[in-house]
Amino acid sequence: MRVRVSPPARMSTSPSAHRPTAGAPRVVSDLPTPAVLVDVDALEHNLATMAARLPGALLRPHVKAHKSTALAEMQRRHGHRSFTCATVREMIGMAHAGLGDDLLLANEVLDVERLRSLAALQDRAMVTVAVDSDATIDAAAKAGIRHVLIDVNIGLPRCGCQPRDAGRLADFARSRGIDVRGVMGYEGHLMVSDDRDAQRRETLSAMQVLRTAARDVGGVIVSAGGTGNHDVHAEHLHDTGVTEVQAGSYALMDTYYSTLGLPFRQALTILGTVVSTQEKWAVADVGLKSLGMDHGNPSIAGCKVWFCSDEHITFATEKPESTEGGKASGGSAGSNTVLERAPQPTVGSRVRVIPAHVDPTMAMHEHMWLVRGDDVLDRWPIDLRGW
């Protein structure tokens, strides 16, 4: 199925909007490497699938996962006008790109100068900041921030106040003249689980804690969740009182989330060139400086990744499994079994490396290439990097 790709508003909307300019690479094999490739059909599928499950304001897409105003614009065209950000720079970039209808900075910030630069956006953008302590409320008040959410700790050992303290903090914020729009909580420890029933139970239990805090706080927003349990939230919005889900990874995906059986496709790969080969391995120019490594090694289809260095990935083709459909076993091979290893790729050939963690990977690159198969359709800047 071919789907229409929505060009971002800031770009030409002519029929040639997705064709590169003269002299720009037109096919993937012409791209300099390492290069971020985004499969537009997979991206479109992911955005449409999520927008069907959590339409409009029920999803507050997290831009930290792609750091691109062009991709956020595509999310807006799928109906989402409110966004989640992780950094002040993301907030400012989104507002400047005309995507400031409802921006939430979902992290605590003590830096009054930076908060002032956010406050300066408030006449043209809706700016809301997460707070979880007297100090963060003080900083927001000093900077002239008008709206906050109370960030409530619901089990992940990270930010968020004790649930029992949420009401007091809301009162304190209001006493400082700040509008409290509601609560947020991030159950990051429940995003990936082998046992999806347990994940559901624990998510619902965390949401009970958040709902209680929300009653103490007041306001209308109850913001939580992520890609890994977006489906639990979508099914239980009426039980939980959650008003919006903060998902980001669903747009591009990575190998970490791919284990969950979610209905999203792998849209992101890092293109590499094979620069050296030996009998037992091959080396491509995709390394630690182009891949988020905290979730472990990336993957290459049909290959075993040995290790990554600063600028390199060493890998080998795997022995193909039996073509008979049965699992490979220690017994005798069937007639269709191919036990020979596929030949290593040749020097100069291309490989597509699938990152284990999308967010830090995107933050390492200056731009992404939108591709369909071997055709290069466009180049988008990754323009929300840094802090």
Place this chain on the structure above:
Amino acid sequence: MRVRVSPPARMSTSPSAHRPTAGAPRVVSDLPTPAVLVDVDALEHNLATMAARLPGALLRPHVKAHKSTALAEMQRRHGHRSFTCATVREMIGMAHAGLGDDLLLANEVLDVERLRSLAALQDRAMVTVAVDSDATIDAAAKAGIRHVLIDVNIGLPRCGCQPRDAGRLADFARSRGIDVRGVMGYEGHLMVSDDRDAQRRETLSAMQVLRTAARDVGGVIVSAGGTGNHDVHAEHLHDTGVTEVQAGSYALMDTYYSTLGLPFRQALTILGTVVSTQEKWAVADVGLKSLGMDHGNPSIAGCKVWFCSDEHITFATEKPESTEGGKASGGSAGSNTVLERAPQPTVGSRVRVIPAHVDPTMAMHEHMWLVRGDDVLDRWPIDLRGW
């Protein structure tokens, strides 16, 4: 001991060269976070120590570890005029900064367009490129590259030709009109070892392989080594025939190399602000997007790091050990033993996070702050990022 800090040539050499301009942060507590801090005294110590062991051309500093022409200029002032690079962009940036006396691209490149941009530097810079195959020599010849080294595999499963093929590749390069300056080999698998005697034996064994290949290749350069075994090389240059060592991490250091007992100090930290605390943990704004994570979690002195998220590090203070000098044991505590855990840091306080891997960490940041204690002396761009 206070040491003189050499300002980079491109900056003012007036006495105020290390004082920030009006309005710029003057103390560490004023810096926006996360921020790369470089302790100038530790840096100066590291550069002086290495320059004493491997003076002048015996060290070819690897700029991939800091990606800064300002820091490379400081290395030049310590007597090193030849540099190692990992990317074409590093090569071009170094040449444009006037640091192009002798630049080695120690990685294979197939991209003829990029190689042409290197070749265009050759009238004002000495450009040498590593090759390890007919295809890489072809690409260099097509681009008009004048000088190469034959990259020889000496045990690390990554780039480099089979040692027995080095002479043939040198002949092939010369047949294409390219000057072959010698060989390089990188024994990356021998950089860190618990058994330094074994590390020495294996390094010398790898150098025998490289020396044999060097005889087949001809030329005058035998380039190898790194920070982790620079001392082995320094002691054995006459036995091994190695003419230069490619070390980079020694300038700034990280926790990975700190286990070796090398004479280098930790010059690099990432400054964070504590943005949230609970009874059992604290959270600072230094996360996966500001730390190379492939060598595991970073460290904070006196604290236990729990985990890192995109923009956060969760950590707790540790129970201080006995002050009696003996190792903590299960027995009764001595009179000076403090068994209580130190209090968690307060919201708004600062922490200095020590990365586990310097190279990818530096590649994530736009600039570094040169500091002495709490004084901010200067800001240097990390201007060699990307490819």
